[in-house]
Every structure is written in structure tokens, then in C-alpha cells.
Amino acid sequence: xxxxxxxxxxxxxEVSQLLDIxxxxxxxxxxxxxxxxxxxxxxALDKIRFKDVQGDTFADSDLPLKISITLDxxxxxxTIADTGxxxxxxxxxxxxxxxxxxxxxxxxxxLSQEKEGDLTLIGRFxxxxxxxxxxxxxxxxxxxxxxxxxxxxxxxxxxxNSFKIEPAPSATKRGTAITAYxxxxxxxxxxxxxxxxxxxxxxxxxxxxxxxxxxxxxxVSAIWREPKSRVKKKDYHEFYKFIAHQHEDPLTWMHFxxxxxxxxxTLLFVPRSNFEHLGFGRDEEGINLFVKRxxxxxxxxxxxxxxxxxVRGVLESDDLPLNISRETLQENPYLMKIRNTVVGKFLxxxxxxxxxxxxxxAVFWEQHGRILKEGYNDYSQKDKVAALFRFNxxxxxxxxxxxxxxxxxxxxxxxQEEILFLSGASRxxxxxxPALEFFQSRKIEVLFCYDPIDEFVLPGLLEYKxxxxxxxxxxxxxxxxxxxxxxxxxxxxxxxIDIKGLEKLTRRMKNxxxxxxxxxxxxxxxVSSPAMLTGRDKHMSSQMEKxxxxxxxxxxxxxxxxxxxxxxxxxxxxxxxxxxxxKDPLLTKLVNSLFSSALLLDGxxxxxxxxxxxxxxxxxxxxxxxxxxxx
Ligand code: ADP
Numbered sequence: 001x002x003x004x005x006x007x008x009x010x011x012x013x014e015v016s017q018l019l020d021i022x023x024x025x026x027x028x029x030x031x032x033x034x035x036x037x038x039x040x041x042x043x044a045l046d047k048i049r050f051k052d053v054q055g056d057t058f059a060d061s062d063l064p065l066k067i068s069i070t071l072d073x074x075x076x077x078x079t080i081a082d083t084g085x086x087x088x089x090x091x092x093x094x095x096x097x098x099x100x101x102x103x104x105x106x107x108x109x110x111l112s113q114e115k116e117g118d119l120t121l122i123g124r125f126x127x128x129x130x131x132x133x134x135x136x137x138x139x140x141x142x143x144x145x146x147x148x149x150x151x152x153x154x155x156x157x158x159x160x161n162s163f164k165i166e167p168a169p170s171a172t173k174r175g176t177a178i179t180a181y182x183x184x185x186x187x188x189x190x191x192x193x194x195x196x197x198x199x200x201x202x203x204x205x206x207x208x209x210x211x212x213x214x215x216x217x218x219x220v221s222a223i224w225r226e227p228k229s230r231v232k233k234k235d236y237h238e239f240y241k242f243i244a245h246q247h248e249d250p251l252t253w254m255h256f257x258x259x260x261x262x263x264x265x266t267l268l269f270v271p272r273s274n275f276e277h278l279g280f281g282r283d284e285e286g287i288n289l290f291v292k293r294x295x296x297x298x299x300x301x302x303x304x305x306x307x308x309x310x311v312r313g314v315l316e317s318d319d320l321p322l323n324i325s326r327e328t329l330q331e332n333p334y335l336m337k338i339r340n341t342v343v344g345k346f347l348x349x350x351x352x353x354x355x356x357x358x359x360x361x362a363v364f365w366e367q368h369g370r371i372l373k374e375g376y377n378d379y380s381q382k383d384k385v386a387a388l389f390r391f392n393x394x395x396x397x398x399x400x401x402x403x404x405x406x407x408x409x410x411x412x413x414x415x416q417e418e419i420l421f422l423s424g425a426s427r428x429x430x431x432x433x434p435a436l437e438f439f440q441s442r443k444i445e446v447l448f449c450y451d452p453i454d455e456f457v458l459p460g461l462l463e464y465k466x467x468x469x470x471x472x473x474x475x476x477x478x479x480x481x482x483x484x485x486x487x488x489x490x491x492x493x494x495x496x497i498d499i500k501g502l503e504k505l506t507r508r509m510k511n512x513x514x515x516x517x518x519x520x521x522x523x524x525x526x527v528s529s530p531a532m533l534t535g536r537d538k539h540m541s542s543q544m545e546k547x548x549x550x551x552x553x554x555x556x557x558x559x560x561x562x563x564x565x566x567x568x569x570x571x572x573x574x575x576x577x578x579x580x581x582x583k584d585p586l587l588t589k590l591v592n593s594l595f596s597s598a599l600l601l602d603g604x605x606x607x608x609x610x611x612x613x614x615x616x617x618x619x620x621x622x623x624x625x626x627x628x629x630x631x
Contacts (some may be wrong), residue, residue: 006166011097011157014104015130019159021111022133025119029247030135030186032120034195035202036128037080037178039245041067042206044084044176046295048146051085053294053322058146060174068211069199073190078135081177086145089153089165096141096155097163101126123245124275126284133159135189136180142168143176205242207293222293224267224314228255240269243288244312248272251364252357253313254349256342264338268304268313268346274367276310285309290316291324302329303339307375307385308346310368315342340380347384354388354404365390365402376457386464389457391447392427394436399427403447405464411445412467415483420472421447421458425603434532434601435473438525442484446472452547473534477524497566498575505571505578506564512591516559523563530568531594533560533602562598570594589618 011019045065051058063083070079087095103125110121122131132139137158144152152171157163171177180189188194192213199210199217210218223231223239240250250269257265268287285306286299293316303315319334329335354361365372375385390402395411408419420439424430430448439446449458458469499522506520513520526532535545535558545558564571574594577587596611605611 006164008162008164009093009098010162012099012104014108015097015127016161018104018108018127018130019133021108022119022130023137023159025134026185027119027134029120031189031194031198032122032202033131033134033180034078034080034189034198035242035245036123036131038067038199038203038206038210039123039242040129041080041082041084041176042208043298044082044086045208046298047085048083048174049294050296051146053292055323057148058174059144059148059150060146063174066209066211067206068214069195070213071190071192071195073187076182076184076187076190077179078182078189078195079177079179081175083173083175084146086147086150086174086176087141087143087153088145088147088150091145092141092143092153092155092165096129097157103127118247120247121245128245130159132178132180135182135186137183138181140179140181141176142171142179144168144171144174146174201238202242205239207295222265222290222316224255224265224316225257227257231255236267236269239267240312243314244269244271246271246312250312251360251367252349252353254346256345258341262317262319262334262337262341264315264317264319264342266313266315266342268311268315268342270311270350270364270368272363272367274310274371276371287312288314290314291320291322292318294322296320296322296324297329300329302335303342304346305343305375305378307372307378308343310371311346343381344384347381347388350388351384362402370451370453373451373453373457376460382461383464386461391421391449391454393445393447394431394439395445396448408445408447409465409467413444413484416444416480417483418468418470418475418480419447419464420444420470420475421449421454422472423449423452423455426450429603432601434526434529434598435534437527437529438477439472441527442480442486444480444484455547481524499566501575501579502564502566502571505575508578508582508587509562509564509574509591512588513562513595516595517562518559520562520564522566526563526565526568528568529565529601530570531562531564531598533598533604534563535560560602560604562595564594586621589614589621593618 010016045067048058048065052061060083065083068081070081071077072079104127107122107125107127110118110125119131119134122128139157139159141155142152143155144150152168154166154168155163156166182189196212196217199212203210204218205221205223206218207220207222209216209220223235236253236255237249240253241247244250249272251272253267253269255267284299285304286297286301286309287303288295289297289300289303300315304311315338317334317338320329320332324332350364353364369390372385372388375381378385386405388404390404392399392401393403393408396403405419412419422430422433422435424433427448427450430436436446447458449455459471461469463469502522506522509520510517523532574587574590577584577590581587592614596605596614599605599611
């Protein structure tokens with residue numbers, strides 16, 4: 001066909017931006033482009049294999065499924081050809097060029113955030129093809145779709161702003177061939193030894209033969225089907241890097257096979273870092289699902305629940321039907337059984353990992369804990385999931401030291417019935433919170449929660465190993481007092497306290513504060529602070545209420561109860577002033593300030609202006625009185 005039928009297209013802006021970074025990179029791991037191209041070729045071959053088992057018709061059904069790499073030192077080219085699914089002209093245009101894949105922007109963001117922008121991660125973001133421009137100054141893709149009626153097309157680009165698509169009638173067989181015209185400084189990728197090393201490093205696990213200049217270089221093996229004793233740690237690491245497009249070793253993995261009642265093999269890995277946690281949106285979830293050696297779905301979401309979406313791996317079963325569709329997969333009774341077994345085993349694996357490698361588990365929790373916590377409502381695995389949770393606690397020496405619910409229960413006084421937690425912005429905020437005083441004075445441990453999601457997770461669990469889980473600001477203090485008596489009994493003495501007088505004082509205080517408080521009461525829980533605010537709503541902890549208010553300003557914060565400390569000298573002073581003159585203006589000012597300080601500690605101050613004014617008035621009064629006294 002004539003040259004005139006060639007069409008030019010501009011790359012999508014984001015793609016151009018990415019290409020600009022790639023073409024100017026002098027990155028030392030440039031050989032990842034080989035991994036990415038091989039991985040795309042393997043995907044294309046998988047799609048043919050899948051069509052085949054489905055009984056679909058496609059072009060050149062007698063072609064062997066393989067990948068061939070040919071190098072030409074003189075011409076300085078690297079060519080990779082596959083007999084896979086191929087692409088039509090429209091697919092060429094969309095897949096590599098004009099449609100920005102959702103990962104492009106995310107990948108650009110990682111590159112700009114990480115100091116040494118890690119280009120090896122490119123494949124994770126679904127833009128692996130473009131990595132070829134790290135080594136090539138021009139790339140030609142010739143492709144013929146497996147569609148029996150499709151023609152062949154040639155895509156050409158120098159990786160700057162545009163690409164060209166034209167007919168390629170000389171290509172007569174199904175598949176794709178990509179030729180990279182190497183940059184002078186990337187000449188090494190036309191040398192067989194160099195390329196062979198890269199294939200061995202990254203692509204040993206490709207389930208199709210890879211030929212290099214006519215010679216097969218990989219051993220096609222499915223390591224998940226091998227007995228554990230035969231697989232070396234190095235193989236696991238390499239396999240993980242291959243399937244996860246990763247350069248780091250995995251944190252831990254589980255290799256498990258079952259024979260009865262259902263036969264399956266699985267190999268699951270936990271990555272060392274969590275991308276979602278870094279703010280790059282939700283990762284493409286799911287593990288590779290194979291049935292009788294055929295990849296049915298590269299991202300099967302039916303096996304692991306969403307709270308394990310950070311896991312990468314493979315599952316293969318010969319008991320599933322080959323022609324299974326995604327819709328029927330979910331309801332397949334075999335798959336349901338497999339899922340239950342795999343999830344249970346994997347959670348057990350994590351528990352053992354926590355016990356044997358506590359330092360690595362700390363990394364795990366830091367990276368994936370937030371997602372794992374979403375598992376609190378998996379009722380079939382609840383205790384197993386909850387056993388993996390970690391919290392900081394009043395019994396921890398510092399913010400870094402975390403505890404499990406099992407450890408908490410072990411330390412609990414025998415008669416304490418509930419697991420207690422308190423939420424707040426930080427350890428400092430909670431340690432200094434009046435809400436904690438009662439528990440501190442009795443050495444009752446309280447779990448500290450700094451993550452808003454804990455407000456759903458902990459109450460959502462309801463109980464763990466027979467112990468109810470309750471917010472410390474909602475627990476029944478009377479019951480707790482009986483279960484865990486104070487060490488000295490000191491805070492129980494009420495002898496010298498004028499309860500009647502204090503009750504009158506609380507009524508006067510309510511009068512002064514008006515609608516700002518629901519009530520003013522004598523506290524059971526305060527030990528060293530003069531006052532604190534407590535929630536009125538028994539179903540929502542005050543932290544939860546704050547979160548709801550933050551999310552939706554229409555949720556108003558309900559007026560709180562101001563609890564005052566019966567034994568605090570400041571409260572005694574208020575009582576003295578009150579008894580001399582219930583209308584003393586100083587009493588009003590002091591009560592207002594006490595309320596403001598309680599609001600501050602509660603983190604719910606809305607009106608800093610009034611508060612500052614009242615503090616300043618008090619300062620003026622105090623200074624005046626002091627000078628008066630000195631005279
Ligand atoms: P990803 O492979 O993660 O989707 P890439 O940028 O590597 O991202 O590839 C983009 C798309 O181009 C692929 O999803 C696929 O549809 C198509 N593609 C790339 N290489 C091939 C190939 N060798 N054969 C068929 N299609 C391909």
C-alpha cells in the first residue's frame with residue numbers, strides 16, 4: 001500500500017511527559033524494558049491460550065506459542081516477536097499512544113516524589129511498553145491481530161511527540177514484533193550475553209519458551225506446582241519480582257498445595273511496600289488464576305478478599321472448569337471452598353510470621369495494616385484477622401511499641417471484662433487527656449487509636465475472645481471500679497467533701513454555661529484535672545462524633561456534659577467563691593474559662609475569639625488583684 005495511507009497521531013499529553021523522562025534517563029536498570037516487553041508478549045500469548053481453551057476461532061491456530069528475541073549488533077537493534085493476540089490499527093493507536101492509561105499520572109507522581117524516581121516500577125502502573133524508550137531512539141511495532149479478518153499494521157515513533165500508523169502487508173502471521181533501534185549509549189542491548197543476563201534476571205518464569213537468536217534460554221516451569229523442598233529462596237524472590245513487577249524482595253510468602261477434597265496450588269507474596277498507602281490510589285487487585293496451566297485471569301478478585309488486596313501471587317487448580325467465565329467463577333462451589341481454605345491458611349501464615357519475625361511484621365503492619373483492618377467485618381475469619389491487629393497502648397513505653405489484642409488480654413486484671421480503647425490525635429494528646437486519668441490511676445490498660453478508621457474497626461469487632469471491646473469514655477465506671485479496685489483506696493474517700501455544696505455549685509455552673517452544655521455533673525473518673533467534657537451519646541464515642549462533624553458539617557456536635565473533679569483544689573475555690581456570693585462576676589469568668597479549657601482538651605473549640613477574650617479578662621483581673629494584695 002502507498003506511503004500516503006500512513007496516519008500521524010500525537011501522544012496523549014501525559015504520555016509525552018512520561019516519554020520525555022524515559023528518553024532522557026541514564027537509569028542504571030534500563031534493562032527493565034526487556035522484562036516489560038517480554039511480560040507484554042507473555043500476556044498476549046496467554047490471551048491466545050485462553051481463546052484456544054474457550055474454543056474460539058482465531059488466525060493461524062497452528063503457530064507455536066513462543067517469544068523470539070533477535071539481536072543485530074551492526075544495525076544496533078533489539079527485536080522481540082511473539083505469536084500472541086496481536087493488535088489492530090485501532091488497538092495500536094489506543095493501547096500505545098492516544099489513550100492515557102489511568103496509571104500514567106500515578107507513575108509520573110511517584111517519579112516526582114521519590115528522590116531517585118524508580119523507573120523499574122513502570123510495569124506496575126500499566127505503562128510498561130514505554131520503557132523501551134529508555135534504550136531506543138526509534139521503535140517500530142508490527143502487529144497482526146488474531147482476528148481472522150485483520151490486516152497487519154506498523155506503528156513507528158521516535159518517542160518524542162507523535163507516532164505513525166501504516167499498513168504492513170509484508171507481515172502475514174498473527175502476533176507482534178517490536179524493534180528497538182538502540183541509542184548509542186544502549187548498544188549493550190544488542191549483545192546476546194547482556195540480553196541473556198537480563199532475561200535470566202527478570203523473566204525466568206515466563207510460561208512460554210523464549211528464544212534468543214534461535215536458542216531457547218528459559219526453563220518453562222510453574223514453581224507453585226513444585227514441592228516446596230525443591231524451590232530455593234532465590235527462586236521465590238525472582239518469581240515474585242517477575243509477577244509483581246518489583247525490584248524489592250517480598251516481605252514474606254506462603255507456598256501451599258492441597259490435594260483433597262480439592263486440588264490446588266498457591267503461592268502468595270506480601271510486598272515490602274504498599275502503594276495505596278503511599279497515596280497512589282487503589283492497586284489493581286487480584287492474583288493470577290490458572291486452570292490446568294492456562295491463565296484464566298491475571299487479576300482474579302474472587303480468591304482473596306479486598307482487605308488482602310496488597311497480596312500478589314498465583315493460584316492454580318485443575319478442579320475448576322477451563323471455560324469458566326468471570327460471572328460464574330464467583331459462584332463456583334469449588335472456588336468458594338478454595339477461597340475459604342486459602343484465606344484461612346494465609347491469615348495463619350501471617351500470625352506465624354508475626355511471631356517468628358517480629359521486626360518484619362512491624363514493617364508489614366506499618367505498610368499494610370490500614371488495609372488489613374478493613375477485614376474487621378469478615379465474620380468468617382474475624383478472630384484470625386483481629387489477632388493480626390496491632391495498637392499502641394497506655395502500657396507501651398512509647399509510640400512505636402505496639403501490642404496485639406491477645407497480649408492485652410493476657411495483661412488484663414482477672415475481673416476486667418472489657419477491652420478498652422481511646423481515640424485521639426496522638427499519644428501525647430491521649431496521655432494528657434483527663435479521660436485517661438481514671439484508668440491510669442488504677443493501672444487499667446487502654447489501647448490508643450490514632451487512625452480514624454479504628455473508630456469503626458474496634459467497635460465493629462464487638463468482642464474478641466469473649467471480651468467486649470468498648471470505648472473508655474463509654475464504659476461503665478462503677479462496674480470497673482468493682483472489678484479493679486484502686487491500689488490505695490485514696491480516690492474513694494469522700495469524707496471531707498461537701499457534696500451538697502458541690503451539687504449546688506454544679507447547678508450554678510449550668511446556669512452560667514447555659515445551652516453550651518447539656519449538664520454539669522460531679523465526676524467519677526477525674527483524678528488530677530479539674531474538669532472534662534464527656535459525650536452524651538452513648539452510641540457514639542466523642543472522637544467518632546468529631547469525625548462525623550469533620551466529614552459532614554451538618555452533623556452538629558451535641559452539647560456535652562461538663563464533669564468536674566470533686567477533690568480538685570480549684571473546684572474547692574470555686575465553691576468558696578460561690579458560697580460567699582453566688583453572683584460574683586469572678587465566678588462567671590472562672591467557670592467560662594474552665595469550660596474553654598475543657599473544650600480545648602476535647603478538641604472541639606469552635607469559637608477561639610470569645611475564649612481568648614475571656615482568658616485575657618482573667619489575666620487583667622489576676623494581675624490587678626496581685627498588685628492590690630502586694631500593697
Ligand atoms: P500493560 O501491559 O500493563 O497493560 P503496557 O504499556 O505495557 O501496559 O501495554 C499497553 C497495552 O498494549 C497492553 O495492555 C496491550 O493491550 C497492548 N500490548 C502491548 N504489547 C503487546 C503485545 N506484544 N501484543 C499484544 N498487545 C500488546
